[in-house]
Amino acid sequence: xxxxxxxxxxxxxxxxxxxxxxxxxxxxxxxxxxxxxxxxxxxxxxxxxxxxxxxxxxxxxxxxxxxxxxxxxxxxxxxxxxxxxxxxxxxxxxxxxxx
Numbered sequence: 001x002x003x004x005x006x007x008x009x010x011x012x013x014x015x016x017x018x019x020x021x022x023x024x025x026x027x028x029x030x031x032x033x034x035x036x037x038x039x040x041x042x043x044x045x046x047x048x049x050x051x052x053x054x055x056x057x058x059x060x061x062x063x064x065x066x067x068x069x070x071x072x073x074x075x076x077x078x079x080x081x082x083x084x085x086x087x088x089x090x091x092x093x094x095x096x097x098x099x
Contacts, residue, residue: 004073020088022075039093046088
C-alpha cells in the first residue's frame, strides 16, 4: 500500500492508523502486512462505505486536518462526492522484529 512520503514518520510512530482509498476493488486484505517507507503495517479492517460515512475521528486517525483535506488526498484517483464508495482501511504499525 502506498502513502505519501510526508506521512511515513507519522505512520511509523503509530499516529496514523487509518486510510481512505478510492479503489474499484480492494488491493489489500485483512491480516496482510505492507511496507510503508521504513515501517511495516498490518491491515486490521477494510470496509467499503460512502465518503459521507467517514467521521471526524476517521479524519484525525488518517492524519488529516479536515474532511476536505482527506477528500483531496484520496481523490488522486478521481473525484469523490459524499455518495462515492471508498475503502476505509484500519491498520496498525507492526513493531520491528515481529513475525
